[in-house]
Amino acid sequence: MAAVALAVVAGLVAGGCSAGGAPSPSAPASDLASASPGAASPGAGPVGLAGAAGGAAAVTPLEPLPAAVPPALAPYYAQRLGWTTCDDGFECTTFRVPLDYDHPADGDLTLAAVRAPAVPAGAGDPAAPGERLGSLLLNPGGPGGSAVEYVEGVARTYDAGVRARYDLVGLDPRGVGRSSPVTCLDGQRMDAYTAVDITPDDQAEVDALVTAAKEFAEGCRQRSGDRLGHLSTVEAARDLDVLRALLGDERLHYVGKSYGTFLGATYAGLFPGRTGRMVLDGAMDPSLDSLTGNRTQAGGFETAWAAFARDCAGRQDCPLGRTEQQAGERLTALFAEVDAHPLTTTDGTRRLSEAQATTGVIQAMYADFLWPRLRTALADAAAGDGTGLLRLSDDYYGREVDGSYPNLMFANMAVNCLDLPAPFAGPDDAAHAVPDFERTSPRFGRDMAWMALTCTYWPVRPTGTPHTVRAAGAAPIVVVGTTRDPATPYAWAQALAGQLESGRLLTYDGDGHTAYGRHDTCLDGAVNQFLLGGEPPENGKTCGR
Numbered sequence: 436m437a438a439v440a441l442a443v444v445a446g447l448v449a450g451g452c453s454a455g456g457a458p459s460p461s462a463p464a465s466d467l468a469s470a471s472p473g474a475a476s477p478g479a480g481p482v483g484l485a486g487a488a489g490g491a492a493a494v495t496p497l498e499p500l501p502a503a504v505p506p507a508l509a510p511y512y513a514q515r516l517g518w519t520t521c522d523d524g525f526e527c528t529t530f531r532v533p534l535d536y537d538h539p540a541d542g543d544l545t546l547a548a549v550r551a552p553a554v555p556a557g558a559g560d561p562a563a564p565g566e567r568l569g570s571l572l573l574n575p576g577g578p579g580g581s582a583v584e585y586v587e588g589v590a591r592t593y594d595a596g597v598r599a600r601y602d603l604v605g606l607d608p609r610g611v612g613r614s615s616p617v618t619c620l621d622g623q624r625m626d627a628y629t630a631v632d633i634t635p636d637d638q639a640e641v642d643a644l645v646t647a648a649k650e651f652a653e654g655c656r657q658r659s660g661d662r663l664g665h666l667s668t669v670e671a672a673r674d675l676d677v678l679r680a681l682l683g684d685e686r687l688h689y690v691g692k693s694y695g696t697f698l699g700a701t702y703a704g705l706f707p708g709r710t711g712r713m714v715l716d717g718a719m720d721p722s723l724d725s726l727t728g729n730r731t732q733a734g735g736f737e738t739a740w741a742a743f744a745r746d747c748a749g750r751q752d753c754p755l756g757r758t759e760q761q762a763g764e765r766l767t768a769l770f771a772e773v774d775a776h777p778l779t780t781t782d783g784t785r786r787l788s789e790a791q792a793t794t795g796v797i798q799a800m801y802a803d804f805l806w807p808r809l810r811t812a813l814a815d816a817a818a819g820d821g822t823g824l825l826r827l828s829d830d831y832y833g834r835e836v837d838g839s840y841p842n843l844m845f846a847n848m849a850v851n852c853l854d855l856p857a858p859f860a861g862p863d864d865a866a867h868a869v870p871d872f873e874r875t876s877p878r879f880g881r882d883m884a885w886m887a888l889t890c891t892y893w894p895v896r897p898t899g900t901p902h903t904v905r906a907a908g909a910a911p912i913v914v915v916g917t918t919r920d921p922a923t924p925y926a927w928a929q930a931l932a933g934q935l936e937s938g939r940l941l942t943y944d945g946d947g948h949t950a951y952g953r954h955d956t957c958l959d960g961a962v963n964q965f966l967l968g969g970e971p972p973e974n975g976k977t978c979g980r
Contacts, residue, residue, distance in 0.1 A: 787821025
């Protein structure tokens with residue numbers, strides 16, 4: 436997928452989608468993608484959890500679906516996949532799923548998938564790793580990250596043993612990428628949306644923020660129609676089960692990053708008996724309401740910022756001073772200056788707003804290989820040039836050089852606003868929450884307290900609520916948490932591993948969003964051993980520095 440800020444991203448929380456920016460050999464851009472259970476708001480930073488008002492309802496377990504396929508869904512499970520060569524040697528296909536699983540006669544959606552067939556060792560090769568194990572589905576996060584583009588970007592970099600025994604498969608979830616995508620705003624309107632002030636100082640700025648949120652929601656209603664009511668994670672997990680059956684696999688083998696962990700855990704909760712070898716990297720906690728989720732995620736970005744600031748302060752090229760405290764003070768002052776006087780850039784007539792400056796900094800928190808780029812961008816901004824921070828912000832949103840945007844943020848908002856009730860009834864609630872958010876995150880709390888207003892005005896009612904996932908009877912599920920993960924705080928991985936009856940917590944002590952595939956021998960080895968042999972790491976195993 437395009438580089439973005441979701442968990443993807445690995446992911447931005449957005450998303451897990453992935454952190455944007457140029458790929459590095461150790462972490463493809465799509466791996467830095469989003470992690471976010473929540474929705475981005477005008478000029479937003481991380482796509483945060485959009486969800487139920489804090490503590491408004493009891494948290495209940497996700498109950499499994501009946502093991503037998505209902506007769507009305509049998510035709511979907513009986514389809515035959517027609518694979519065709521596409522996209523530089525990959526194989527592509529499409530298949531149908533019901534728009535509404537409870538009323539399958541109401542119409543279909545067409546979903547798109549891609550696969551990289553297993554590459555077995557040569558016949559008679561003594562190093563041959565063993566028989567084919569089936570398909571391994573990959574999801575980069577978001578929500579909104581394209582698994583099709585992700586697989587095409589990372590398949591050839593995957594561990595050779597895993598590649599030899601699995602077909603690597605990417606399914607764009609409903610509403611995403613090539614799977615009946617939702618759309619909301621054109622490029623010009625998105626440019627305006629990303630620049631809207633999300634730290635309003637007066638009533639006029641509050642009104643502008645509310646207007647932008649309403650315009651985004653209305654654009655989605657006009658351009659996406661009935662699909663908006665059927666893009667939930669529960670429905671996407673049911674789509675995964677249809678694909679599992681069409682691939683001929685008895686169990687779903689799966690690696691999900693960021694939001695992809697929420698999707699994978701939902702599958703395990705609904706279909707524990709069909710859950711195979713599952714890895715959930717950069718885990719989300721499904722028991723959180725959106726208010727709590729957004730606030731704790733703000734704390735995750737504060738933790739990541741502190742790590743960056745400490746590293747920066749020890750370098751000669753640090754534009755923020757020589758101590759962590761000094762770095763924080765100078766960043767706050769820079770945001771205030773940009774708020775009062777947006778910076779010129781070399782990108783035509785565009786200026787850098789405070790919202791875009793904040794998003795640019797947040798984007799760089801997803802991966803430490805982006806830290807040098809952030810240092811340069813901050814130095815340029817201090818000298819009056821906002822180009823570097825604007826380009827980081829554009830990477831977060833996936834903005835192309837021609838001014839167009841992928842459907843990442845549209846799908847992100849649509850899924851998040853459906854999965855959980857909005858945290859605020861209106862701007863007064865957001866303003867009331869600001870002090871608590873700022874105590875959690877002096878740098879980003881105010882932004883993240885305001886960022887979920889779009890869900891307040893969403894045109895369809897949410898269908899989900901906070902819940903736990905036990906997945907009783909499922910095979911072992913490996914939950915990976917990174918101690919200084921900005922978008923999916925480590926505590927979320929601890930919580931999910933604790934909820935899952937068969938959860939095994941694997942810790943990476945380090946920076947950045949998600950851990951698998953970043954060439955840590957200990958962690959990659961533990962995950963690969965699990966995928967190939969079915970043996971999970973010891974619960975609580977720690978890797979990294």
